[in-house]
Amino acid sequence: MSKPTNPSAASSSVPSSSSPSPPPPPLDATAVRAAGEALVAEVGRALLGMDEAIRLVAVALLADGHVLLEDVPGTGKTTLAKAVARCIGLDFARIQFTPDLLPSDVTGLYWFDQAQSRFELREGPIFAHVVLADEINRATPRTQSALLEAMAERQVTIEGDTRALPDPFLVLATQNPVELEGTFPLPEAQIDRFLLRLALGYPDRAAEEQILLRHGARDALADVQARPEWAGRLGALRAATREVTVGEAVRGYILDLCRATREHPALELGASPRASLQLYRAARAVAALAGRSFTLPDDVKAVASPVLAHRLMVDATTALRGGDGAAVVADLLTQVPVPVEGSSRGRAGS
Numbered sequence: 545m546s547k548p549t550n551p552s553a554a555s556s557s558v559p560s561s562s563s564p565s566p567p568p569p570p571l572d573a574t575a576v577r578a579a580g581e582a583l584v585a586e587v588g589r590a591l592l593g594m595d596e597a598i599r600l601v602a603v604a605l606l607a608d609g610h611v612l613l614e615d616v617p618g619t620g621k622t623t624l625a626k627a628v629a630r631c632i633g634l635d636f637a638r639i640q641f642t643p644d645l646l647p648s649d650v651t652g653l654y655w656f657d658q659a660q661s662r663f664e665l666r667e668g669p670i671f672a673h674v675v676l677a678d679e680i681n682r683a684t685p686r687t688q689s690a691l692l693e694a695m696a697e698r699q700v701t702i703e704g705d706t707r708a709l710p711d712p713f714l715v716l717a718t719q720n721p722v723e724l725e726g727t728f729p730l731p732e733a734q735i736d737r738f739l740l741r742l743a744l745g746y747p748d749r750a751a752e753e754q755i756l757l758r759h760g761a762r763d764a765l766a767d768v769q770a771r772p773e774w775a776g777r778l779g780a781l782r783a784a785t786r787e788v789t790v791g792e793a794v795r796g797y798i799l800d801l802c803r804a805t806r807e808h809p810a811l812e813l814g815a816s817p818r819a820s821l822q823l824y825r826a827a828r829a830v831a832a833l834a835g836r837s838f839t840l841p842d843d844v845k846a847v848a849s850p851v852l853a854h855r856l857m858v859d860a861t862t863a864l865r866g867g868d869g870a871a872v873v874a875d876l877l878t879q880v881p882v883p884v885e886g887s888s889r890g891r892a893g894s
Contacts, residue, residue: 571777571784576606577835579773579781586771587627590764591620593751597744599833600850601628601716605778606785606829609739609822610695610715612680612854617720619744622676625716627768629674633775634712637672641683643728647690651700665702670694673710677717681727688734691715695737712778732813732857739822740847741854785832790824793883794839798823800880801848805856810872813857823851841882849873 652668806814
């Protein structure tokens with residue numbers, strides 16, 4: 545009689561084809577820089593002359609924040625949202641906000657399936673990775689509140705049942721600053737949930753001519769493809785961004801800027817602690833997109849206005865004179881002392 549084999553010994557000597565593969569090595573700031581350049585190049589195929597706006601959207605992606613696009617119609621806000629979703633390889637949904645839009649039109653609702661004799665959830669368009677909230681200020685405050693929960697907590701409540709949203713989750717909202725009829729201004733709590741506010745503006749003449757030549761006979765999104773630098777790697781890119789060091793001097797600069805807004809004579813409402821935290825995260829993302837493992841004061845300056853301006857409330861006198869939050873931030877950037885560059889590489893905290 546032959547000796548029985550030891551199953552465990554046999555399995556240990558022959559590698560199993562079903563054994564899990566080792567996890568990929570962690571990414572670093574160099575990979576983040578390459579991803580940022582890829583996003584600018586790919587989305588730039590559809591949105592010519594808007595490289596800086598695309599970089600700022602990359603900042604929001606890496607800092608896990610939402611973006612408010614405030615500009616006149618026809619400047620490419622919807623194209624930007626669609627192109628970003630396609631480039632990073634995530635699903636996209638668009639919600640056209642109107643005064644008669646209900647919260648259930650955003651979140652979804654339960655309906656009774658007669659065949660199964662039970663209630664089933666019909667998910668709304670909010671259950672997507674990238675959501676374009678078009679003309680968000682046209683919805684009533686009740687509907688806006690449904691979006692507020694989604695942005696702040698990455699979840700929605702439907703008839704008392706709380707459901708988690710996909711991860712990652714990014715809201716790109718648009719509003720038209722020149723149309724006031726039939727709009728509902730966003731409350732401060734809603735505005736504060738946007739990491740950045742951007743205005744695309746008009747392209748220069750050369751870029752607009754290229755738009756005519758390239759997109760005159762074909763869809764602007766036709767050439768935009770998913771990039772391997774992003775597809776399935778957003779979590780790793782965010783992890784690499786969180787490893788960027790924010791030294792004591794740069795942290796102090798962020799705090800000084802935000803605290804200065806609370807004492808500025810032109811403001812009724814300054815930047816909150818949430819604003820300083822968002823500025824911290826955005827500056828770290830700027831450094832990562834530059835391929836650096838540490839932040840500089842210039843990284844803070846690069847995103848100070850997009851992060852802070854929409855969170856500031858100017859007083860009536862300043863508003864009548866045409867002043868706004870962006871002008872106040874620009875003023876403070878010239879007044880608040882900038883730390884010495886060498887002192888910004890400290891390792892205390894990241």
